[in-house]
Amino acid sequence: MVVALGCLVAAVVWGRSARRLRRAWLRIDDSSEGDAVVLARSAFRKEAHTALLYSLLAASLGITSVRTLYGIPLLALALPVFISLRYGPRFLHEARLAEERSLLERRAEEVLSQDELAPRRWAARLAPEELPDVAGFEVGRVYSAGTGLMAGDFYDLYRTSPTRLAAVIGDVSGHGIEASITAFQVKYLLRVFLRQYRDPAQALEELNRQMAEQGRGEEFVSLAAVVFDEDAGTLRYASAGHPPAWLWHDREVRPLRATGPLLTLDPDAAYISREVPLQLGDLILLYTDGLAEARSGEQLFGEDRIAAMLRRDPGVEADVLCKSLIEAARDFADTQLPDDVAILAIRRI
Known part of the structure; x- marks a missing residue:
């Protein structure tokens, strides 16, 4: 049961990271299909897949409450849990940076759009x-x-x-x-x-x-x-x-x-x-x-x-x-x- 709780915590960590990456992905203009869109979408899917895996694992362990799952020692299952808990804050930090970068890119695009409109607005007055x-x-x-x-x-x-x-x-x-x-x-x-x-x-x-x-x-x-x-x-x-x-x-x-x-x-x-x-x-x-x-x-x-x-x-x-x-x-x-x-x-x- 302790390992099940650990898997649940790991699922929450990865899920929060996936949520931030999804927000970053949606802020990027999806119509351009540029590298930023592809990378953000790929990172989100990776995080979401990991969160889903830990969620299923936590549910399975919680239900069975057994010492092994399909012959896999619980010690082996504890290893990815430890990695998630150890590096989870770093993953969240990277996801936050990706979200902030996408926001800056969107603002830069808006500024450039205004710069392109400025000559037309002046011409319309002149x-x-x-x-x-x-x-x-x-x-x-x-x-x-x-x-x-x-x-x-x-x-x-x-x-x-x-x-x-x-x-x-x-x-x-x-x-x-x-x-x-x-x-x-x-x-x-x-x-x-x-x-x-x-x-x-x-x-x-x-x-x-x-x-x-x-x-x-x-x-x-x-x-x-x-x-x-x-x-x-x-x-x-x-x-x-x-x-x-x-x-x-x-x-x-x-x-x-x-x-x-x-x-x-x-x-x-x-x-x-x-x-x-x-x-x-x-x-x-x-x-x-x-x-x-x-x-x-x-x-x-x-x-x-x-x-x-x-x-x-x-x-x-x-x-x-x-x-x-x-x-x-x-x-x-x-x-x-x-x-x-x-x-x-x-x-x-």
Whole structure:
């Protein structure tokens, strides 16, 4: 009976170890079927098998209460009992370590998952998939992430008054979290200034002063701002070193080029704006430099191809035009587009 009690104690020790290993196994993502899953499952089964064996042995000895079991001396049965009692604490310690390790691995996976989501969350703020519906205008947009983790391309669309609509697109030099933070600041500061000043050139001058005062001389920002005035029937445009926008007006495609230098280059830089008539059916196409700089060998996709696609089918829906442009650039390039690309098209309807 004493040996039966010893076997029962051993069964409890091994059972506790098996329970910890089972918790460790279940915490591991079983869908991956990696080494950690296989090892944890194997260790659990080994411990569970041993616990079951001692449980059966304890039950058999307790029931029979005999000095031998199937001819096996009780002294031989006492040996594994002694081993379990002697090394049981070590087994429990190892099982506890395995459980803690699996917990740390799960937390590490969660952190990595958050790191992977961060660029997408930033991109959703800088270049949202959904833009507001604006009466009297048809809007298309595309954002394509490059090979970097995070970048500084952005666009924006909002009313500055009941009859004035602002469209903005920009690109901060560099990649990473710093470029994204700067893009975020530029985007939302410009919202304030475009509501404060009717002329987008004045808004750019104020934005440039504000950014220069923050000491961001190592980060350059290209930006184009367009203000549609429905009452006046005009479009007013200002650009800080941004690639040319293309305007479909009066049955022709014309470029709207930069009207001042990149932001933060010179805190006292001057910007001008240009105003053109706005008719029903007119469309303006804005994009960041990643589109024109798509490369096939030594050849660039280029501004002329962009203008040619607009000229070929100026009546195409704005959203279809944006998607066609990004697909054409991808087909042209011999590798994945390395830089982020943002495209924004607005048509007066």
